[in-house]
Amino acid sequence: MEIPVETVITAVAVYPDRARVTCRGRCELPEGLHQIVIGELPLALEPESVRAAGAGTARVRLRSVDVHRRHYAQTPAANVQALEAQIEKLQDELQALDDRQAVKQASIDHLDGLREATTEYAWGLARGRSTVENQANLMRFFEEEDARLRGDLRALDTEQRDLKEQLAKLQAELDQLRAARPRQRYETRLEVEALSAGSFEPEITYVVGQAAGGRTxxxxxxxxxxxxxxxxxxxxxxxxxxxxxxxxxxxxxxxxxxxxxxxxxxALNQRVPELKPWFVDVPHPPQPLPRMAxxxxxxxxxxxxxxxxxxxxxxxxxxxxxxxxxxxxxxxxxxxxxxxxxxxxxxxxxxxxxxxxxxxxxxxxxxxxxxxxxxxxxxxxxxxxxxxxxxxxxxxxxxxxxxxxxxxxxxxxxxxxxxxxxxxxxxxxxxxEERVTVKRELVRREVDKRLLRDVRQVVYGYEIKLENLLSTPARVTVQDQYPVSRHDQIKVRLDRVAPEPVEQTDLHILKWQIDLAPAEKKIIRYDYQVEHPRALQVVGLLD
Structure with missing residues (x-):
């Protein structure tokens, strides 16, 4: 016996890239073998993850769980069906407007045909079958009827345009929903044996992953x-x-x-990482990518x-x-x-x-x-x-x-x-923090001008001025640096620094921790010296 059961989602556990969903329903089971059918499950469902359980007053033995796709003549989601009904209604209204426009246009064409029959009107006037007044009244009738018909056409165009805008909006919403709610859905069949009659609440859990239209x-x-x-x-x-x-x-x-x-x-806990060969090689110049790449x-x-x-x-x-x-x-x-x-x-x-x-x-x-x-x-x-x-x-x-x-x-x-x-x-x-200020200035730059020496010597001196405008004390960590030589004939030496930095690295990074009382000012001073042969061109200095 096939028993369709409607279920509701009762609990969801969401993971970073998927979710585990729990559904529960209710049915009455007589004794014997039955197929409990639970439909309208999403296509994002992973079939191998479906598990079934349940409880109730009936004694039930679960024999098998089968998952397969089912094709619907209409999309099963209620809100999609409502949109489809609205679209069909709008399409019928648009067709009615098209018919009314055709009637109005036929009347306008008929008036144009009558207006063009000037020869017949002239013969009637010449033979006394019509008067000038009658001709004038007829022309006024043509003008008034033509204006009325064309006004009706413009009103129909406006109404039709509004309906088309509504139709386009509903169609876009329907396309979006159909992408997430296609006419194909999963269906789960539970083969159970009821050892005694009674009520039964089947429960299924399944995992949903990345759907075609987006992520979970x-x-x-x-x-x-x-x-x-x-x-x-x-x-x-x-x-x-x-x-x-x-x-x-x-x-x-x-x-x-x-x-x-x-x-x-x-998904990340299913397989232990496998070690691959670790190659050592000489460097190869990178190959230029094509312009398109x-x-x-x-x-x-x-x-x-x-x-x-x-x-x-x-x-x-x-x-x-x-x-x-x-x-x-x-x-x-x-x-x-x-x-x-x-x-x-x-x-x-x-x-x-x-x-x-x-x-x-x-x-x-x-x-x-x-x-x-x-x-x-x-x-x-x-x-x-x-x-x-x-x-x-x-x-x-x-x-x-x-x-x-x-x-x-x-x-x-x-x-x-x-x-x-x-x-x-x-x-x-x-x-x-705008209320704590810092300013770094070059206050000294001296070049050794003794011409008899073949060595150029430049001394640089800097001041870092700090001020605390807060109403509370402030501890400021100041980081600065002086150049590092990458040539054996270029000598760089830190001459004088006050106060002493709390940290100095091999790459000539200096770090101070300065405690400032409210409204207090302090100055950090340091000099460094660069020596190199006069004939050696040096890059990276200020000059």
Whole structure:
């Protein structure tokens, strides 16, 4: 006996590149063998992933699970059928307008034919069968009727144009929905044996992957806000809000479902990486690409950059709404760590459309204590950057994803978080601090003018001026450099530096940590000397 069962989606677990869906239905089973038919399953379904279970008052033995495609005469989705009905109605209305236009045009053609019969009217007037007044009345009739008919035609054209615009809009929506909801769908047949009569609730789970019209999965988004204390007090905190952006284009709406998002990647856990031969060779000059290949590569890079900017700009625009005085409480997801993956169970039920429209939900809010300082690289810019370092003290790792950065209520730009496990440190640049200034000046340049020497000696001296206009102390990390020689006849030596740097590398990178009290100014000074034979041409110096 074949028993069709309608099911509803009750739970969805979303992975970065796919999702696991759970459906449940209900039916009455008499004793005996039956085929439980569950239809209208999406084409994005992976047939080998379908699993069946169930419970009820009937004693049921599951014998087999079969999955195959079914072709429908009409698209099964209700909203697609509604669109198709609207389009058919508009097409009928357009046909009626075409018929009315044809009638009006035939009347105009008839009037034109009567107007052209001037010879007959002249003979009637000459023989006394018609008068001049009658001829005048007839001409006025022609004019009035012609004006009326042409006015009716213009009104019909306007009405027809409006209907065509509506038809084009509905047709575009239908094409989009048909791409996600084709007339082919999967159907699952459960062969069961009812050992006793009663009710039975079949449950199937399946995995949906990448559909033809788009992707299914989720990615993390972050809103990171630096909240500084008021009243000039020291300290501060970083508020991190984690969001999950979920997209599914399976053509099957997830309505009123229990939702969880997981960091597991099922597709990556199926095969152990295989080692390939490791070759060592001499360098070969790169082969020039054809001109067309260069153009295609450049176009691909540009498209990728535009898509990334658009994808990163969307959450930023959403987060720019001002904070209310009495903010609403945000419900966050429950973290479930299984050791191999972390899942975030969203409270309540959610609705996610099956047409690829992004759905965002908050999965975490955390207040973290940062170490705040400032960073200056005055050789390149006079901007002083605000920097925050903090540890991930949350119960879950921070996954890689774009982050919108704020200083208080001010949006300061975009950054990207890398994977940060619990306990690891995060370093973020949180905009420019205008109230801490830095200026680098060349204050000394002396050339040895002793002509008897065959060595040219140049001394350069720099000053880096710092000022703190904040009402609180500021620690500024200053980075600068002096040149590195790549020739054995060019000698570079650091002569004098005050204060001493806290770090100096072999590549002549200097680093200072300067503590500034409110309204305090400090100066860093250093000189370096460059020597080389006069006949040797040196590149890379200021002169």
């Amino acid at each position: 999965g989720w990615r993390p988004l972050y809103d990171i806000r630096l909240l500084e204390p008021s009243g000039g007090r020291a300290g501060g905190r970083v508020a991190v809000t984690a969001l999950a952006e979920i997209v599914q284009n399976t053509g099957q709406d997830w309505s009123d479902v229990r939702l969880s998002v997981s960091t597991a990647r099922p 260069h153009a295609k590569a450049a176009a691909a890079r540009q498209d990728f950059a535009m898509e990334s900017a658009a994808a990163d700009a969307a959450p930023a625009a959403m987060m720019m709404a001002p904070i209310r005085e009495a903010p609403v409480e945000v419900e966050v997801a429950e973290v479930q760590d299984s050791g191999t993956a972390v899942s975030f169970a969203v409270s309540g039920s959610v609705d996610i459309p099956g047409d690829g429209t992004p759905y965002k939900t908050t999965i975490g809010q955390h207040d973290l204590t940062p170490q705040l300082d400032f960073l200056a690289v005055p050789r390149h810019t006079d901007a002083v950057y605000r920097r925050a370092k903090f540890n991930n003290t949350t119960a879950a790792p921070l996954l890689p994803g774009p982050a919108s950065l704020y200083a208080g209520d001010e949006y300061i730009g975009q950054n990207r978080l890398e994977y940060t496990p619990t306990g690891a440190e995060i370093e973020l640049i949180l905009g420019v």
